[in-house]
Amino acid sequence: MCGIVGLYLKNDALRPELGRLFRPMLEEMTSRGPDSAGVAIYRDPVAEGSTKYSLAHASGDHDWQALADDIASACAASARARPIDTHAVLISDADEAQVRARLAEHHPDVRLVGSGRSVEIFKETGLPKDVYSRFDLDRAEGSHMIGHTRMATESAVTTAGSHPFATGADLCLVHNGSLSNHNRLREELVRRGLSFQTENDSEVAAAYLTWKIRQGVSLTRALEDALDDLDGFFTFCVGTSEGFAVLRDPIACKHAVLAETDDWVAMATEYRAIATLPDAEQARIWEPRPSTVYSWGDTGLEVDALAGAHGAALENARSGTADNRQAVTRTPH
Amino acid sequence: MHTDDTPRTLPRHSATFDAYTTSEIRRAASTGLYEIRGAGAKRALPHFDDLLFLGASISRYPLEGYRERCGTEVTLGTRFASKPLELKIPITIAGMSFGSLSGQAKEALGRGANAAGTSTTTGDGGMTPEEREHSRLLVYQYLPSRYGMNPDDLRKADAIEIVVGQGAKPGGGGMLLGQKINARVAKMRSLPEGIDQRSACRHPDWTGPDDLEIKILELREITNWEKPVFIKIGGSRPYYDTALAVKSGADVIVLDGMQGGTAATQNVFIEHVGQPTLACIRPAVQALQELDMHRKVQLVVSGGIRNGADVAKALALGADAVSVGTAALIAMGDNDPRFEDEYRALGTTAGAYDAWHEGRDPAGITTQIPELASRLDPIAAGRRLTNYLKVMTLEAQTIARACGKNHVHNLEPEDLCALTVEAAAMARVPLAGTSWVPGT
């Protein structure tokens, strides 16, 4: 299956170190996931009205400049591309729907891996340490990052099958576990207009969240609904523009651990991935409870959508930095 | 209007609601209990009988019997262990518990396997001193229940077999009913005497191949990295399971198809969950080949292995060895027609007796009742088992020589053809008389 990790820096002074701090977290999870690796890094937010697109191509020498020029002229806007290994980050102030349409029609061999104002997603087959180097992440600066190392269970080891999977603007998902009803759910989501690149169960979970959020539901509510609609074992870490969220299924067999200091909040499938962070020994360490959405960021989650239909109880954060963390427990039926 | 002269159509039984099915409906309605029994899937399934070997011809030359050697030895556990298992024959004895079998039966299995130069395996109940004493090579099962599990026995074992599932019930746990939980069995399993044992279907402290890798690390640390670690899986998703077992760090994979027996489980589980053994082998071998691990991580196939032809065919499809459970019991005397009167008294007949969970086996094998268990002479039964294993080995060698092989491992899929479309598709060999392999 997998290893998942997430790091959110509370202390701005550490932002230049994000990439350096994150590497050992990802590498510690190599034995859990030797097949492929991926990260989503949140950095360098673009101005309002612009969008960043993470793109990937099978070859390492795709003509990204030509693609940027094409987008610029087709959408009558500005566009520039920064290539990194097999990926590129395209920034454009064009209308997003137009850009997506143009990419789909005129650049079908380019995969749209993610989009938003600050997220950049990179993922490839190969050992985590090599994937990390290929995307020059040691020097990366930013506010937060989530990552994934993959041991493919029932689908192929391909780049497209790697996590993180984008689920909306600045939203992406990494998953440890194995769903059991994803095939029917995929069909239903296809009927509702979503498209898929793989047979992967995690891609279905990501698309489910995308679909929910497109309907105007908050991320927290979408994750709560996932407890009803997804069957199987899962620990999710969702990257958001503000930080990350964590959810475990009700049976909660797939391990997860959270840790927090004044400087950072981290999550990982195993503590040893967190052990390398500064002051890890003194950190508050705890396990996320099953069926409970945890999230961190500059602003809290929307809480209004939670009351009512699901009977969810809003639970005040357990001791900790209550101002920027809220936990919601879902009462099981 | 009918008179005695009017021709009538014959009374017609339904193929859907046949005699067996209707009797089962009546039984369920009467008792409110699902049917529990032993043994493996009994219905007709595509199996090795649907494959045939292509013996020597003008293009291929056979080996002479006796003088021209046809090797049968196999080593299990070459990947990581410092002390792999060296077997004289490519047939092992599958895991069967003391508890489901009598002490005498376990001793007989050990004696028989020893004399044939192969291994036996403990079952879901722990290791008995008799079985350790009488088996030169003993594989110790590590199951979800962890009954009787302890580090001393782990260190006394020659290999460790982590059981994820078995062919009779992939996804199910063990089951032993109260009538077989006598004082000794209860003590070994830390259970009260005479109650029904409920067993977990998942391991208590790991779920998934990523966590399994850590569990294997722990077991290797406890046993000083000496012993091969086997992973046993029921035939369900053999391609993915084999790849994941390799990635978790297995030395050997034991793959058990739906014909694989059990001491006791629900009949519905045995007959309707899991794939036929024949369908499991090629996908597992393909996974090994894609990971460049074929012959480096060994594959042991079980579930309905009955004779040397089955052995040879499993090896030809890519297995390194096979394992026998049900066949070993039959060799020792299970379901012998000489007990027919007693089978009738139990409401069954020789060859059909599978109520092993009731523990009243006339042959003394699947029972804990002392008067019945003492009917089995471990020395004589052990000798019968050795005879049977040797015959299977000779049969496999005969076939291999006829195909021109100096070792049974050199048998390959190209030595086979299939009699039916299903068997051709499952075994990925051509339908006889054609070059057609359905599904490829």
Added chain:
Amino acid sequence: MNTLDLGTLGLREVNRKLNSLDPGANEREFRIENPMGGHAIACGLTLPLNVAIAGHVGFYCAGMNQQAEVTIHGHAGVGVGENMMSGTVLVKGNASQSAGATAHGGLLVIEGDASSRCGISMKGVDIVVGGSVGHMSAFMAQTGNLVICGDAGEALGDSIYEARLYVRGDIESLGADCVEKEMAPVHLDSLTELLQRAGNKTNPAEFRRFGSARTLYHFDIDHADAY
């Protein structure tokens, strides 16, 4: 006191050193440094050693422990003391899921909280938890004692056999066939002794006892819901 630095020696060497001691030797006290959340640390010990681990450990620490006293000065990952046979395992911080899983004997003390499945399938071990335990604790617990000074999560003692549970705080829900039972003097004495052995000063009089209703000991279709 022998100090073993896991960071420089590596897991194999640390465990090898601990498991290849002469039973007659005097070296009994060991300190393992830089555990860094590593797995299978000090597992399979067989001698009455005294091992202190200076920091947080990963999965299966002190697995299958015999006779040794292992103290973890930090938190423990999944399966601490799993299948232990004897001796003592002490976690100063919290323990993750499946603490003491299938353990046959000895004493497992967790001063903080334990997570889900604490004491799952326990087969004779005594477990004393200073804090709370998570869901499915004492699942299929066969025999032994589990003492919980804090609260218990959902489905406590589901499918329990003969193990005894003592709980001081609140229980989210009881599992199949697990019921409250009378606290007779013999149980109170047993609980008192368990708390004492664990160095825990909680008042035994504040606990309630739970165990098997024994209705699942023989299959009955009317109890099918419980399976």
